[in-house]
């Protein structure tokens with residue numbers, strides 16, 4: 001790749017006039033969305049299990065081949081409700097390499113998240129390390145399908161069964177993905193999706209619990225609606241986890257564009273793979289071609305020795321060009337509050353989490369990113385790696 005221009009970090013003009021963000025929302029057919037919102041206003045049924053929420057639940061059930069789908073206001077509340085409905089208490093095993101909501105959903109109800117290390121190849125929880133962390137207080141495991149790549153479902157299911165633990169999957173990244181040919185949503189006691197604006201499939205804010213357990217589904221339905229079983233009748237403690245009709249209208253519209261969103265993400269990922277192939281020290285995480293994936297994340301691991309620059313230096317180079325790449329899930333939940341104060345030495349048991357959190361750089365994709373943008377991003381990275389001045393200047397900025 002030829003050097004193209006002066007890097008912005010060395011005083012050049014930024015490559016992009018408008019910032020290119022990781023997680024910029026995908027928007028489906030606007031006319032369809034507006035028509036739905038208009039119908040919703042005509043009906044004056046804005047929330048409380050309206051027709052759009054019911055339609056969304058039915059369509060997700062059919063798509064995933066799962067018995068129950070309960071749409072919710074977001075994935076964090078959905079996780080909290082599943083955790084509570086399964087009566088988890090004491091300690092629950094979770095990876096630290098995840099979005100903070102996975103841990104907070106436990107701690108919010110005074111359950112201790114016990115952080116388990118990941119397999120550096122998969123970035124998902126290492127089942128080989130789970131068993132050693134089970135104590136008499138352990139009641140469950142939450143696996144996370146990081147980047148939409150399923151965690152080791154078979155091994156976790158076996159451990160949960162043998163040790164009599166409940167098993168939840170945080171599938172916030174994994175809508176539309178499969179494992180062993182079956183849709184994510186069919187595993188463990190329940191799985192939780194996020195339809196937040198930054199996820200490739202969005203409902204503005206939203207989420208869903210899917211499960212094949214009838215009794216659990218009935219309980220979750222009550223809990224997400226204050227425990228109401230009918231007018232004036234409350235039979236359970238509950239909270240407000242309902243999805244609004246406006247969110248369901250957005251989700252239904254997103255659902256109609258699901259295949260095209262995935263196709264764009266897949267093409268973008270392939271484009272990055274070609275453009276980054278020759279760059280020393282950058283490894284693009286791949287998706288299993290035999291499974292369905294949503295290609296929602298473009299994840300690069302930076303080997304500082306080979307690239308000659310650290311991940312953080314490259315991040316700085318990109319930000320100066322208006323490419324708002326991100327570090328994920330840096331620095332790891334165990335280094336954030338309150339966990340950092342509760343478990344100041346947790347890092348000793350999480351060497352792979354700490355190493356991966358230092359290497360990962362997530363690049364922009366989605367429907368607002370075009371092949372030309374990807375070529376430009378690759379050429380920025382290439383220039384930075386090739387340019388000793390860029391290395392020095394980021395090192396200075398960092399110091």
Ligand SMILES: *Cc1c(COP(=O)(O)O)cnc(C)c1O
Pocket residue numbers: 074075076077098099101102144170172173193194195196206207
């Ligand atoms: C986004 C995300 C969540 C939270 O989802 P919300 O819908 O924003 O509450 C939970 N876990 C993971 C892994 C996520 O990426």
